[in-house]
Amino acid sequence: MELKKYKLGDVADIVNGATPSTHNSENYDGSIIWITPKDLSGQKQKIIRRGQRNISEIGFNNCSAQMIPPYNILMSSRAPIGLLAINENECCTNQGFKNLVLDKSICDTDYMYYYLQFHMKEIEALGSGTTFKEISKSALQGIEIRLPDLEKQRDIAKCLSDLDRKIELNKQINDNLEAMAKQLYDYWFVQFDFPNEEGKPYKSSGGAMVWNEKLKREIPEGWYAENICKIANILSGGTPSKAVDEYWNNGTIPFFGPTDCNGSVFQIKTADHITQKGLEHCASSLFEEGIVIITARGSIGKLVIVGTPMAMNQSCYALQSKEGEYEYLYFLTTQLIDCLKAKGSGSVFKSIIASDIEHSTLCVATENVVSDFCKKVKPLFEKLKTNTIEIAELTKQRDELLPLLMNGQAMVHSN
Template sequence: AGYTNDKTKVYSGNLPIVVFGDHTRIFKFVDFPFALGADGVKILVPKKEIDVNYYYYLRNLRILSAGYSRHYKFLKEKKIKFPPLPTQKAIVSILEKAEKAKEWRKKADDLTKDFLKSVFLEMFYGGKYNEVELKEICDTRSGGTPSRSRKEYWDNGTIPWLGSTVCKDRYVNESKQFITKNGLNNSSARIFKKGTILVALVGATIGKTAYLNFEATTNQNIAGIFPKENVDLNSEYLFYAMQNLYPKFISLSSSTFKMANLTFVRNLKIPLPPIPLQNKFTLIVKEVEKLKEKQKKSREEIDNLFNALMQKAFKGELIV
């Protein structure tokens, strides 16, 4: 998307319309003057007997992915039932209400996430406690990747191995990749214990964190951070403290490809309040996590309802 001053390229047809990305398979509802850019954009103008808002729900159709090839050829083959116009409008009203429920659910989820951050800042920041460098209270190490060309390092592996894509400021409960003991012993990979805080060091996920809920190894683009022995530091507290350091990582460079090293991480500072306060925050986290689990189930139920309504609508089975 962008802008142009060339008025000859402005779409002259009626609005609103639906546009389809021939490469991306993305549908967009357009109700404002626009200029048609790349030839990979298809304009879909519904017939008079079809409500454009009903037509826009085509975006929920499953279209086979052909990579960066053209996809309109697949869309053209789709067969969809269009009921009478009054019925279409009634169906749109039902689907819009279901979609609104999805939006409300997401806003509630976002509020829950923001709540913990607000509580953390209120309890521990604002000069209430001395800040200490991570190297004084934590051990920080990086992982490694066994050679992909050596099958014996990967085939039938049983040791969990994680990439930086898991760093989404969330708890990590499982791994999709595994290495062998041979791969572990012949690389810089190391096993991080449960409760280790992971932070991405490079690329799009730089500064994002994860809480490791099981023993695992990681690649070299992740730093594993865990409290030193005999230091009063709660791992859950450390997890949220690291999330608040995200701006430090983002400000590392103006380059689009950012990179941090272990020295940078070890020199970062966090407040170190008394352990009873850290534990109190952990109890709050556990209660919020219970709430988030309930929210997840509610979100799944709403998504299932919306998908069921969509299927019935385009099969002509939604009675209004």
């Protein structure tokens, strides 16, 4: 594959961002899309449509931000360097960006997105500063890049984009599947309109409700005010010594930590792996599929369901359903987290300990209602898990293809 040399400044105008004064409310909540690094850090796909907050025309005119036409590259240039996205709509950004408005007669937007992603470590190394690293406009402009012809760029970008589109579609399907299961859970266990013996909604049809002093509210007759240990066992994790190579080298057992959470319901992949020896020399068991993990330190209060056997570190707790029905346990645990947040004065709390879980009283349903719910939503969770496995496989395929395509070691043949 023949490659032509350019400077990045030859193929793109580097456009800065800015922030209007936050002391003037007239600068905000207008119609101009305004992106910050925070908008990209929570983003799981390459296309961004809008940010959390817009600015007004007054705000835009009162700062040095520049408009970026649709379908160009947004790149954070500090704290951190290298968050990337393609803007679907015309927008501007704050000062944490150096954005690339591309010469599209030379380079394809999608290709440049993947090219920059592939070379991001080299770009990050150009950052300077003491408090935090920042990459300058001149440093970006001077980066040497090598591009194939435009048609070849489009062929390569299409191959990678097709994989990204399928990944994104699966994520959207999973979001819908989770929302459907959550809606049914809320209907049954929050509104108490689970089907009665006649198949009618329990509470709305006059089902018996009794006052519960512990919960300070009415709950269905026969239900419990208990902690989550009524239906689950609490299990803990541990980390084998990092100083012993045979616990880690060539490990094949996924080893979960809070930073592995990526927003998926099911956890399939982990960054670290341990060996069988490592498993034997740490406090963690090998947790089977269907166990619910709560992150207790670091990224606190995140939940995942074990999708493939794995161990976990000491910054987490695992909840093992006593009846093996994890679907109800998963949503009940989300209520537990809400309860803990309320005790901790909002969404910020430093850690979770076992006694927090044991001393949190929840409304727990009867076994027959739980079993009926799990049967209803099981197909949704099975499909959700299947999609998550496919996402992991497609992501691996894309990440393996990226360097091969960029280096010309693999070729894409267009029809």
